[in-house]
Amino acid sequence: MTESESAAQRGKLRSNMVFQRNDDEYQIHHSPKSADRTSANRGIRVRRGLNALETEVVLQTGVAAESAIHQTKLSMPKKKSSxxxxxxxxxxxxxxxxxxxxxxxxxxxxxxxxxxxxxxxxxxxxxxxxxxxxxxxxxxxxxxxxxxxxxxxxxxxxxxxxxxxxxxxxxxxxxxxxxxxxxxxxxxxxxxxxxxxxxxxxxxxxxxxxxxxxxxxxxxxxxxxxxxxxxxxxxxxxxxxxxxxxxxxxxxxxxxxxxxxxxxxxxxxxxxxxxxxxxxxxxxxxxxxxxxxxxxxxxxxxxxxxxxxxxxxxxxxxxxxxxxxxxxxxxxxxxxxxxxxxxxxxxxxxxxxxxxxxxxxxxxxxxxxxxxxxxxxxxxxxxxxxxxxxGGFTVENDDRLEAEELGEGDGVDDDAASSGRNVIIxxxxxxxxxxxxxxxxxxxxxxxxxxxxxxxxxxxxxxxxxxxxxxxxxxxxxxxxxxVNGEEFLQMVGCWLHRWRRARGYTTSNTDADLPTEGNVSLKITHDDGLVSYEIITKGRKPLLYYLGLFPLWTFVAHRGATHMQVKTNAANAVSGGGAAVDVSNVLPSATKFDFAVCFFFIVFGxxxxxxxxxxxxxxxxxxxxxxx
Structure with a gap:
């Protein structure tokens, strides 16, 4: 294949790059040549049943992911510090x-x-x-x-x-x-x-x-x-x-x-x-x-x-x-x-x-x-x-971008490259x-x-x-x-309220199977379970401490954050094809009650x-x- 044919093929691949996730949640298609920038012509579709907040997050995430795909990374630091x-x-x-x-x-x-x-x-x-x-x-x-x-x-x-x-x-x-x-x-x-x-x-x-x-x-x-x-x-x-x-x-x-x-x-x-x-x-x-x-x-x-x-x-x-x-x-x-x-x-x-x-x-x-x-x-x-x-890239940078999109640029050290032929203009x-x-x-x-x-x-x-x-x-x-840790917080509060209600003979509209599980970080509640957990919290009787501790505010913020986090991370994973490998020693442990108490103090103090x-x-x-x- 000649150099011109290779360049043409790269251009075609860049122009027709498509990211799909064929499940019941959503699909995101990308076509940079489309003149119409609406979400419909971008090919971003969301599943039925999502509320307005979820739909907005999916659309925003698809748009952000699309622009991220074509960034040259030149606005990121090229020099590193000890x-x-x-x-x-x-x-x-x-x-x-x-x-x-x-x-x-x-x-x-x-x-x-x-x-x-x-x-x-x-x-x-x-x-x-x-x-x-x-x-x-x-x-x-x-x-x-x-x-x-x-x-x-x-x-x-x-x-x-x-x-x-x-x-x-x-x-x-x-x-x-x-x-x-x-x-x-x-x-x-x-x-x-x-x-x-x-x-x-x-x-x-x-x-x-x-x-x-x-x-x-x-x-x-x-x-x-x-x-x-x-x-x-x-x-x-x-x-x-x-x-x-x-x-x-x-x-x-x-x-x-x-x-x-x-x-x-x-x-x-x-x-x-x-x-x-x-x-x-x-x-x-x-x-x-x-x-x-x-x-x-x-x-x-x-x-x-x-x-x-x-x-x-x-x-x-x-x-x-x-x-x-x-x-x-x-x-x-x-x-x-x-x-x-x-x-x-x-x-x-x-x-x-x-x-x-x-x-x-x-x-x-x-x-x-x-x-x-x-x-x-x-x-x-x-x-x-x-x-x-x-004007922030040279021909060399443009070639490197194409190589990255085609999967040929893995392992390239951006800092080393920036100090060599990829000079920032x-x-x-x-x-x-x-x-x-x-x-x-x-x-x-x-x-x-x-x-x-x-x-x-x-x-x-x-x-x-x-x-x-x-x-x-x-x-x-x-x-x-x-x-960011809204799901974990809703699980903790939901479990606390459920124990308090059962101890006093109160009932809820949900079965035990619907309740969040406390202490098991391997169990990630789904979006629907998160909504059920929030309903468990907001409905029914609650102790005085719930109101004195401003838990109506904290649970609202946590629910809002959990909704955004789940839809946004799912959409980003669909575009990127899944998460990259992460060093286990650097992964954060699950949030604790003390961690949430500290974050409440931050907010009230501020x-x-x-x-x-x-x-x-x-x-x-x-x-x-x-x-x-």
Missing amino acids: ILGASSNLVNSIVGAGIIGIPYALRMSGLWAGVLLLILVAALTDKSLRLLIEQASFHPRLSHLQVRTFEGLASCPFGKAGSAFVLFNMFIMAYGTMVAYLLIIKDIAQTALGYDHGTHVTERNLAMIATSLAIMLPLSMQRDIASLACTSAFSVVADIVLVVFIAAFSPIRATVAANGGFGEVLKNDGINPTLFIGLGILSMAMACQHSAFNVANSLDNKTRRRWGRITNQSIAISALLCLVLGVCGYLGFLENTQGDVLNSFPHDSMQANVARLLLAFTTFLSYPMESFVARHVLVMLMHPGDMDGT EGGGVLCMNRRQIWTGLVYLMTLTPALIFDDIGPVLSLTGAIGGSCISYIGPGLVYLG VVSMIAGVISNVYVQVYNLDEVP
């Missing part, structure tokens, strides 16, 4: 320049209350990081679907609503953090130029624009987060030195003595009415869930054990740095602590100026981490994840700039505008943490876990933090309670 590199990126995402607001958080919450909150937030952050990546990469029903993003994971149990929720709050977190970083640079420029606070606004803004254009924007233009591993390591070192400087030169002894001694300070500084403002800042400082998938996807040889090592050491280092800087910075100034603690130091202090240089250095290197997240959100919304654009932009550069520049301009208008970093940190931090760090992970944080911020701003005496 454990050290990934840990540096994660610590930089957690700490960064936001660490400078921790003393202000302790002022708002109270000293010992703030310390306890910091420890709690650190523990929740470590748990949520493990939860998200393990559910996406190692859950037995999702491990073969290659879920690579937070919003992709949320869409599995909750569809478009889950994806939109995550994307919206990811952008809030990244956007608020980047604005705060630019405000820090403006504060440092003010002191470096010798200006008094609130004066020479034009000069300060010009200095901020010039330095951010020269350093922040070029670093943000990088394609892969693995490219920032070196700069993140430098940023972490600068953070450590900054903490040492503040701990060494903060006037702790004089300030504490002037307020009656350390015991008197602890006695009078326990819990403040503005507690939730401090919690918002702490949540914002420790939040890194919006960057977790970027870091995890860049990790070479990603396993549960390696990811666990990264989260453990990253959270430990970050929490320790925040604790030392927060306590030392706050004890040095107490009620005079400002949103940027360095503004509390004398402007002509040599030690403070050295600390400001370190802060500027780590701010420059931390900004790109958040820019990656904001750019990812915009690319997902505007270009369904295709950051590289229409990005497109989709305007004039001399490609799509990635266009969106990076737009993100920079969007953050620059409010930074030119506002000056106070405190409210920016607090509101960002109260809204985006609570949703991304607590509410989102809790809902995702409950939705909702309370968000509502109370927003109300507290409004109250403080109305009555000017954050002003330094």
Whole structure:
């Protein structure tokens, strides 16, 4: 067969690729040449008897699978990180320049209350990081679907609503953090130029624009987060030195003595009415869930054990740095602590100026981490994840894609190939700039505008943490876990209610054979059994604990998630021809009652933090309670 005939045959196979599953549930046919993009002409058909929710999930999954088949994979990372590199990126995402607001958080919450909150937030952050990546990469029903993003994971149990929720709050977190970083640079420029606070606004803004254009924007233009591993390591070192400087030169002894001694300070500084403002800042400082998938996807040889090592050491280092800087910075100034603690130091202090240089250095290197997240959100919304654009492949890449579709490209190392002849040629932009550069520049301009208008970093940190931090760090992970493991939760609740009813002589409309089986993870309830289980739960008498524990809400979320999960995974398996082999040692065990209790705590804690944080911020701003005496 000649080369031209082979190419023609490949093209014919690509154009008429058909995926079928000949059972009673559904069939999905794919024909890229079809001009009509409706579900009927796509060949996606669902079995009779499915409700509107199930039908929508099947159709959406068929469409998503169709587009996934033809992706070039060029928008995925081409560079990989070691454990050290990934840990540096994660610590930089957690700490960064936001660490400078921790003393202000302790002022708002109270000293010992703030310390306890910091420890709690650190523990929740470590748990949520493990939860998200393990559910996406190692859950037995999702491990073969290659879920690579937070919003992709949320869409599995909750569809478009889950994806939109995550994307919206990811952008809030990244956007608020980047604005705060630019405000820090403006504060440092003010002191470096010798200006008094609130004066020479034009000069300060010009200095901020010039330095951010020269350093922040070029670093943000990088394609892969693995490219920032070196700069993140430098940023972490600068953070450590900054903490040492503040701990060494903060006037702790004089300030504490002037307020009656350390015991008197602890006695009078326990819990403040503005507690939730401090919690918002702490949540914002420790939040890194919006960057977790970027870091995890860049990790070479990603396993549960390696990811666990990264989260453990990253959270430990970050929490320790925040604790030392927060306590030392706050004890040095107490009620005079400002949103940027360095503004509390004398402007002509040599030690403070050295600390400001370190802060500027780590701010420059931390900004790109958040820019990656904001750019990812915009690319997902505007270009369904295709950051590289229409010009993002060469002839070699196109040939490789055809080989993969024909089954001839198995075992090819994408990273090795990308460093060889498959050179990425990005497109989709305007004039001399490609799509990635266009969106990076737009993100920079969007953050620059409010930074030119506002000056106070405190409210920016607090509101960002109260809204985006609570949703991304607590509410989102809790809902995702409950939705992904909805079947197991419905089984547990159904069995509990059945025992309670039988013990009190109540009857149900179902036989024992219809009931879920507790503790047997090998028995997977079918979709119809899941509906029966939910009916068992919602109908009939229930104990008071059922309502006090908010189980009507939890079971509704679990049922919604279980419905989406089953139909979506079945549809994806039909398109892909079944799941790929997974390392048994990395497969997650079944969810336990304790796991569900933790996820409930995440959700409740996040909702309370968000509502109370927003109300507290409004109250403080109305009555000017954050002003330094």
